[in-house]
Amino acid sequence: MKKIIPAIIISLLATACSDPSTADNNSKTASDQTGNSATKLSLKQQVESITRDYFLLRPEIATYYGVSDASINAKVMSKLTDYSPSGETHRRKGLKAILSQLNSIDTSSLSDSEKISLSAIKSEVKGALLPAQTVNYGTVLGEYGVWFLPYSVNHLSGLQIEFPGYMEDKFAVTNTDEANAYLNRLSMYPAAMGTLVDKLNHDADIGVIPPDFVIDNTLRGLQAQISSPANMHPLVTSFGAKLNTAKVAGSDALISSAAELVETKYYAATRQLINALEAVRPKATHEAGIGRLPQGAKLYQTLIQHLGNSTKTADDIHQLGLAEVARITLEMDGLLKEVGYVDGTVGERMQVLLNDPQYLYPNTPEGKQQLMADIDADLALVDAKLPDWFGRLPDQDVAIEAVPDSRAASTSGAFYDAPSQDGSRKGTFWISLYDTASLPSYSLQTLTYHETNPGHHLQTIIGLSDELPLLSTVFYSNAAGEGWALYAERLAAEMGIYANDPIDNIGRLQSELHRAVRLVVDTGMHAKGWSREKAIDYAVATEGIHQSEATAEIERYTVWPGQALGYKLGELKIIELREKAKQVLGDKFDIKVFHDRLLENGALPLDLMEQKINQWLETAA
Structure with missing residues (x-):
């Protein structure tokens, strides 16, 4: 899960620096260029200035994609997002200006692939704007630079989560200039944190405060960030490792500077946020859903569209x-009986499996090492079968990494990180080993296939194109991305992976059940007034998962409303389109061709995905 953004590696041409406030001029320039019949600009060329405007709104996301200042001719490496109320207003206006510029692009000279890409970008930008046009609180372009967040600070999102993540894992340090840029980013952290605290207080003043348990979780994470001596903090040790790998001159002095900045800037800013959260904590309620917030019901419906690509009502989804x-559950019941588990509900029988030591990895270094080795073996097993199911195969291996201990407790399970724009960083499957009890062996195989092949990694690499703009990647469809990864779990079963392994197949079905439960509890909390406890109890009783896992999941849905709906909504749409293709094509249906057509343009919004497949069927029938 999580950073499942399909990456498109590009080389942006350098152009003059602009600000979103100059959007009207940029729009006019784009129109003038495309209106000249002698000039045939590609989509990538036409959105260069728009791409730059986006990264000026969200500088950290440029680091995520490995986009340098030189490649977009803008100083983004020396900036951090302005989270203040005025910064939020500027970002919303900037996003609206981006949509205006996209709408001004002349499509007459674009290829079919470029037209699909442009339509997808515009669709997702419109979706990102919907919540911001409904309420005056929250953060637009929040998590991963795309999602709307009702709470600017929570235990999974915000500057305090984003900053250490990209600085430790993604900020390249290969020379002295990059080392100094890293130190400069550290020095700017207090100013950026000040803007976040301003936003937290602004929203609190209008009654938008995270639930009490979210604030408590966030405070625990913040305390963990400042619990070690500064020179032992990952922001320092990871920096030192990068310096040593690159053999940067004067590394000792640079490391000392980083430790001093962590102590005097980073720790001080973290304490500022702790104080601000403690100040609003007495005003927090225990209500989990956003229905209690101003215009909460309308906001949730926009988030269903934004993150689920759906116009269904919350009740329909429930x-x-x-x-x-x-x-x-009915399918799981039959399989459980086949292997001797006959007493109790499906959830109760899955609880028996959950507590069976033979399926648990010890929460020790040795147990974690075995878990990682099993991931490697499961990946090799499915990779051997891919040629029978895909015409196009990934030409890049996926990296498998454990989330650093300093962030493991606050990380939601597992996630996929796209490769960097410059190709220096592989697509990576990150897995939190904080509590191995939440990762029984019968669930690990399916998790691996979701995040790697044939899931997120395969989808990402197949969608790579030097011809399409980076915005095709930034504004990805959550429902298409997560829907494909859930479909990939089912596909692994069709490949025969579980043919002689009923226990792991039960784990696969439990994973699918988990996504169905999300439809129930997400709508339950945000549209039907369910409490956190009711949602947790339902998840535990229905799925038979660990209490701690259910709690973490439910608290995730609390702060990312609508996001968890995308998995099932997307998967069901893909299954629907596959069945239609089989009916239309009959004997001519080729699963490899279907998958290639579905993936070749990346994670398209579901309506555009359907339109594209329908057009293909018209010509292929």
Whole structure:
């Protein structure tokens, strides 16, 4: 899960620096250029200034994609996002200006692939704007530079989570200039944190405060960030490792500077946020859903569109979830009986499996090492079968890494990171080993296939194109990306991976059940007034998962409303399109061709995905 953004590696041409406030001029320039019949600009060329404007709104995301200042001719490496109320207003206006510029692009000279890409970008930008046009609180372009967040600070999102993540894992340090840029970013942290505290207080003043348990989780994470001596903090030790790898001159002095900045800047700024959260904590309620917030019901409906690519009502999705839960539970019941688990509900029988020592990895270095080795073996097993199911195969291996201990407790399970824009960083499957009890062996195989092949990594690499703009990647469809990865879990079963392994197949079905439960509990909390506890109890009883896992999941849905709906909504759409293709093509249906057509343009919004497949079927029938 999490950073499942399909990457498109590009080489942006250098152009003059601009600000979103100059959007009207940029729009006019784009129109003038495309209106000249002698000038045939590619989509990538036409969105260069728009791409730069986006990264000026969200500088940290440039680091995520490995985009340098030189490649976009703008100083983003020396900036951090302005989270203040005025900065939020500027960002919303900037995003609206980006949509205006996208709408001004002349499509007459674009290829079919470019037209699809442009439509996808515009669709996702519109979706990102919907919540911001509904409420005056929260953060637009929040998590991963795309999602709207109702709470600017929470235990999974915000500057305090984003900053150490990209600085430690993604900020390249290969020479003295980059080392100094890293130190400069550290020195700017207090100013950026000041803007975040301003936003937290602004939203609190209008009654938008995270639930009490979210604030408590966030405070625990912040205390952990400042618990070690500064010179032992990952912001320092990871910096030192990069310096040593690159053999940068004067590394000792640079490391000392980093430790001093962590102590005097980073720790001080973290304490400022701790104080601000402690000040608003007495005003927090225990209500989990956003329905209690101003215009909360309307906001949730926009988030269903934004993150689920759906116009279904919350009630429709709730009922769909209940139906899917019943269907999957029935299938699991049959398999459990086949292997001797006959007593109790499916959830109760899965609890028996969960507590069986033979399926648990010891929460020790040796147990974690075995878990990582099993991931490697499972990946090799599925990779051997890919040629029978895909015409195009990934030409880049996926890296498998454990989340650093300093962030493991606050990381949601596992996630995929796209490769960097310059190719220096592989696509990476990150897995939190904080509590191995939440990773029983019968669930690990399916998790691996979701995040790597044939899931997120394969989808990412197949969608790579030097011809399309980076914005095609930035504004990805959550429902298409997560829907494909859930479909990939089912596909692994079709490949025969579980043919002789009923226990792991039960784990696969439990994973699918988990996504159906999300439809029920996400809508339950945000549209039907369910409490955190009711949602946790439902997840534990229905899925048979660990209490701690259910708690972490439910608290995730609390702060990312609508995001968890994308998995099932996307998967069901892909299955629907596949069945239609089989009916239309009959004997001519080729699963490899279907998958290639589905993936070749990246994670398209679901309506555009359907439109594209329908057009293909018209010509292929």
